[in-house]
Amino acid sequence: MIVRLIIGALMIGAVYSVVGIGYSVIYRASGLMSLCQGDMLMFGAFLGLFFNKSLGLPFPIALLFTTVLMFLLGMGIQKFLVIPLLKKASGFASVILCTLALSYVLQNTALIGWGARMFQFPSIFKTNSINIFGIGVAPENALVLGAAILVMIILHLFMTKTKFGTAMRAAALDETAASAVGINVGVTKGVAWGIASGLAGAIGCLLGPVYGVYTTMGILIGQKGFAGAVSGGYGNMYGAIIGGMFFGFAETFISAYISTSYKDCISFGILIIILTFMPTGILKSKVLE
Numbered sequence: 352m353i354v355r356l357i358i359g360a361l362m363i364g365a366v367y368s369v370v371g372i373g374y375s376v377i378y379r380a381s382g383l384m385s386l387c388q389g390d391m392l393m394f395g396a397f398l399g400l401f402f403n404k405s406l407g408l409p410f411p412i413a414l415l416f417t418t419v420l421m422f423l424l425g426m427g428i429q430k431f432l433v434i435p436l437l438k439k440a441s442g443f444a445s446v447i448l449c450t451l452a453l454s455y456v457l458q459n460t461a462l463i464g465w466g467a468r469m470f471q472f473p474s475i476f477k478t479n480s481i482n483i484f485g486i487g488v489a490p491e492n493a494l495v496l497g498a499a500i501l502v503m504i505i506l507h508l509f510m511t512k513t514k515f516g517t518a519m520r521a522a523a524l525d526e527t528a529a530s531a532v533g534i535n536v537g538v539t540k541g542v543a544w545g546i547a548s549g550l551a552g553a554i555g556c557l558l559g560p561v562y563g564v565y566t567t568m569g570i571l572i573g574q575k576g577f578a579g580a581v582s583g584g585y586g587n588m589y590g591a592i593i594g595g596m597f598f599g600f601a602e603t604f605i606s607a608y609i610s611t612s613y614k615d616c617i618s619f620g621i622l623i624i625i626l627t628f629m630p631t632g633i634l635k636s637k638v639l640e
Contacts, residue, residue, distance in 0.1 A: 354486050356607055362492050364599020365499030369554045370576025371583065371591030372506065373547030379523045379586040380543030383433065383446050387454035388551050389573015394457045395421050395552025396559040396568060400470055410475040410560075418553040425548025426541045428453065433544070434537075461566045472560040491560040498557055502550065503592060510588070519543060575602075575618070582625045584632030593633055 373388045395417050402413035432453070436445050480487040510516040522529040522539040530536055555569065562568060576591075579598045583590025601621060602614040609617070629635070 352607075354484050355488075356603055358483060358486065358488055358492075358496075360600040360603035361596070362496040362499075362599070363603065364596035365496050365503075366554055366558065366572060366595070367575045367579045367598050368592040368595030369499050369502055369550050370572060371580035371595045372503070372588050373550045374577055374580040375586050375588050375591045376543050377547045379588070380519060381429075381433075381540045383443065385450040385544075385547065386447060386577075387450045387457065387573075388547065388576060389569035389571075390454040390457040391421060391425075391548050391551035391569070392555035392558070392572060393564075393566060393569035394424075394461060395555035396564045397461050397465055397470075398552065399556030399559055400465075400472060400564050403475075404470075404473055410472075414553060414556050417556045418549045421552025422545040422549035424552075426545040428548070429541045429544035458566050465564075465566075467566060469563040469565040470559075471563050475560055489561070491557075495554075495557045495561060499554065502553070506546075506550075506588070515539075515542070571615070578619065578622045582622050582632055584634035584636030587632070587634050587636040590632050590634040590636055 370388055370392060373391075374385065377383060377385050398420060399410075399413045399417040402408045402416050403410050406413075408416070428450075432449055433446055436449060476490040478490060481490050481493060482488075483493065510520060518529070518534045519539045519542065521532075522534050522536045526536050529539075551569075558568070558572075575598050576595060579594030579596075580591040581594070582597065583592070583594030598618055602618050605614040605617050625633070
């Protein structure tokens, strides 16, 4: 029982962590906040469904195409929506409202294109269960967990070991100094938005075979990912991982030992307590000016 709960908590916690990383990357790179990550996840799930089921592409290819298209969508949002808003001195609040509006646009686009019912991916594995520590686990669940952990590792290596990742971190710390040494700050910001969107789309495509695909699937996941990013330390990638895992374990064990009816109430109540006593999060991230 406990092993099954831990595996389930790790899976959903990894999902929240990846979504939370998207929020943190955008904030750390540009000092801005996006509220449409949950619906980016949903839209990625529908794109993956289209490539896999409608076009008949193998699931790995559908996942790759979805990630690339969502990455380009994120860069397009930053270039054609965020930058014009900032040039007009609309400010931080207008960008938040813009991404909130975009969230509804994505939901309604999916609603018009696919309708309101739930869709299922074609089976992507020949077996219905794999053995992990003596526990039968659906291979789709294991795929989500494995892919999420792999994404975290790759993103860590990209941000710390590559020149472009170093440039992104430098631009986030001091735009003026970064520009002075030849770093294209605009490009680093655009890539940050693209990474956030690509991550959400990829995890949405991976979740589709597990939970099905429907227009409101990203709402609560987006909220939990945001809560994880905030509680861990908003803008800190590692804080998002810690916060996401915390929420994954909290809601899994609350559901198992208390009630599924109270899991969201108690989880968000814990968030309020964390922010009351640690307003900058568990890792005490500094607020960007």
